[in-house]
Amino acid sequence: ARVREYDFHVGYFYKSVDCVQGAIIGINGQFPGPTIRAEVGDTIDVAVTNKLYTEGTVIHWHGIRQYGTPWADGTASISQCPINPGETFHYRFKLEDAGTFFYHGHYGMQRAGGLFGSIIVDLPEGQKEPFHYDDEINLMLNDWWHKSASEQELGLISKLESFRWVYEPQTYRLRITSSTSFVSLNLAIAVDGHYVEPFTVDKLDIYSGDTYSVLLNTDQNPNQNYWVTVGHREYNVSTTQALTLLNYNIISASILPSVPPPVIPPYHDYVQRKAFVKKIVALEGTPQPPEYSQRRVLLLNTQDVINGYMRMVINNMSLSLPGTPYLGAIKFGITDAFDWRAPPESFPAEDYNIYAPPPRNLDAFIGNRVYKFEFNQVVDVILQNANGFAKNTSIIHPWHLHGHDFWVLGYGEGKFKDGDDEKLFNLKNPPLRNSVVVFPYGWTALRFRANNPGVWSFHCHMEPHFVTGMGVVFAEGVEYVKGIPAEALNCGQTRDYMLLNKKTH
Ligand code: C2O
Numbered sequence: 001a002r003v004r005e006y007d008f009h010v011g012y013f014y015k016s017v018d019c020v021q022g023a024i025i026g027i028n029g030q031f032p033g034p035t036i037r038a039e040v041g042d043t044i045d046v047a048v049t050n051k052l053y054t055e056g057t058v059i060h061w062h063g064i065r066q067y068g069t070p071w072a073d074g075t076a077s078i079s080q081c082p083i084n085p086g087e088t089f090h091y092r093f094k095l096e097d098a099g100t101f102f103y104h105g106h107y108g109m110q111r112a113g114g115l116f117g118s119i120i121v122d123l124p125e126g127q128k129e130p131f132h133y134d135d136e137i138n139l140m141l142n143d144w145w146h147k148s149a150s151e152q153e154l155g156l157i158s159k160l161e162s163f164r165w166v167y168e169p170q171t172y173r174l175r176i177t178s179s180t181s182f183v184s185l186n187l188a189i190a191v192d193g194h195y196v197e198p199f200t201v202d203k204l205d206i207y208s209g210d211t212y213s214v215l216l217n218t219d220q221n222p223n224q225n226y227w228v229t230v231g232h233r234e235y236n237v238s239t240t241q242a243l244t245l246l247n248y249n250i251i252s253a254s255i256l257p258s259v260p261p262p263v264i265p266p267y268h269d270y271v272q273r274k275a276f277v278k279k280i281v282a283l284e285g286t287p288q289p290p291e292y293s294q295r296r297v298l299l300l301n302t303q304d305v306i307n308g309y310m311r312m313v314i315n316n317m318s319l320s321l322p323g324t325p326y327l328g329a330i331k332f333g334i335t336d337a338f339d340w341r342a343p344p345e346s347f348p349a350e351d352y353n354i355y356a357p358p359p360r361n362l363d364a365f366i367g368n369r370v371y372k373f374e375f376n377q378v379v380d381v382i383l384q385n386a387n388g389f390a391k392n393t394s395i396i397h398p399w400h401l402h403g404h405d406f407w408v409l410g411y412g413e414g415k416f417k418d419g420d421d422e423k424l425f426n427l428k429n430p431p432l433r434n435s436v437v438v439f440p441y442g443w444t445a446l447r448f449r450a451n452n453p454g455v456w457s458f459h460c461h462m463e464p465h466f467v468t469g470m471g472v473v474f475a476e477g478v479e480y481v482k483g484i485p486a487e488a489l490n491c492g493q494t495r496d497y498m499l500l501n502k503k504t505h
Pocket residue numbers: 060062104106209400402457459461
């Protein structure tokens with residue numbers, strides 16, 4: 001194990017990603033940012049310097065648990081203060097698991113602006129993975145927008161009269177960071193950094209925040225080329241599919257296949273979508289979940305207009321992050337840095353109709369309360385989807401948990417039924433993941449142990465949803481957090497506290 005040091009300069013530059021020039025956010029003049037490649041047990045030390053000049057920034061290491069270093073999670077207002085223009089923040093953390101991960105901006109909509117890159121963690125020298133491959137290719141998928149991230153954000157956080165939804169991206173980019181010859185049948189072998197029981201696929205549903213590893217067998221006729229395609233499945237929109245070719249290095253790489261490219265399943269094909277996620281089960285030997293949970297939080301997601309703003313709402317609360325990072329506020333006991341009252345454990349109205357738009361008199365509010373878990377408690381979270389603001393609309397949401405992996409115990413239709421639906425939980429081989437979807441008008445159940453001292457966000461990974469309130473904050477064992485660097489808390493009330501107490505924590 002070694003320490004790997006990186007210098008990341010986050011800044012704007014002009015780039016024409018799809019023949020339209022625009023200002024994008026990148027790292028060291030690169031887009032996507034540099035790939036971090038390391039081994040399990042290594043320590044990563046990234047000095048991030050903010051060269052954006054007029055706005056703060058942070059970088060989150062998606063899928064890395066940050067055990068013992070919760071201040072390095074890179075979530076603005078949760079684990080740290082945004083890094084000011086001109087300042088440098090050191091993210092120093094240990095890599096515990098092998099797998100495919102990524103990093104991205106976690107402040108405003110800087111991820112949509114281009115701030116992201118890959119993290120690949122290999123097993124230590126001499127250790128073998130449970131399968132064989134000859135070479136590897138790293139693909140990063142992202143959607144690309146012509147409207148700047150800050151303008152998109154403004155549209156989302158404006159009052160209704162100027163509210164603007166982001167609608168659809170202009171182009172899909174499919175990036176192959178290493179190209180060799182390859183093709184055809186895929187075997188899904190790892191999801192979110194954990195091995196799964198292999199199964200054969202010819203396509204993958206990949207939601208924002210997911211990571212997959214697949215094996216491709218190049219056993220097809222090498223004298224022709226094959227299509228690879230990526231398409232948008234979020235709404236019934238017209239963004240064209242991205243296309244590229246697989247080529248065996250035998251014939252010219254520009255000869256088109258004789259058949260038309262495969263068509264992406266329609267966005268409303270939930271039968272296909274559900275069948276796909278349900279195929280994902282843990283590889284034998286993966287740790288199993290505790291048999292019982294000690295706490296259950298049911299999170300009902302709705303959508304509502306609050307004080308003239310269109311907001312995403314969880315159990316009546318729409319998350320708005322405070323100016324002082326929770327990690328420091330909780331650690332120092334600064335009681336007026338945010339609303340310390342407990343948020344609702346479930347949706348207050350038992351007879352809530354998930355099939356109808358939210359009733360007019362809903363007590364929805366914009367707030368910043370935190371779910372506090374006892375250290376080591378086994379927690380179940382039931383994500384309950386419902387109708388959104390408009391009639392007959394309920395959309396899929398990909399949720400991501402920081403600081404933990406969780407077991408996905410199951411997916412179900414309609415309203416979660418206490419007792420009955422628990423009997424459907426898969427406790428035998430549920431996959432360990434850090435992101436999971438909840439289907440329209442359905443529920444998703446997950447279980448984790450609150451064993452990572454810190455404050456962690458759990459939120460919809462669609463950036464426009466998160467910035468309009470679709471998230472919650474979990475805290476556990478903050479009393480055990482030791483050694484928060486002062487530079488992480490140099491804003492809001494934690495700065496005042498440190499000035500008064502003149503010591504580091
Ligand atoms: Cu990749 Cu909080 O997200």
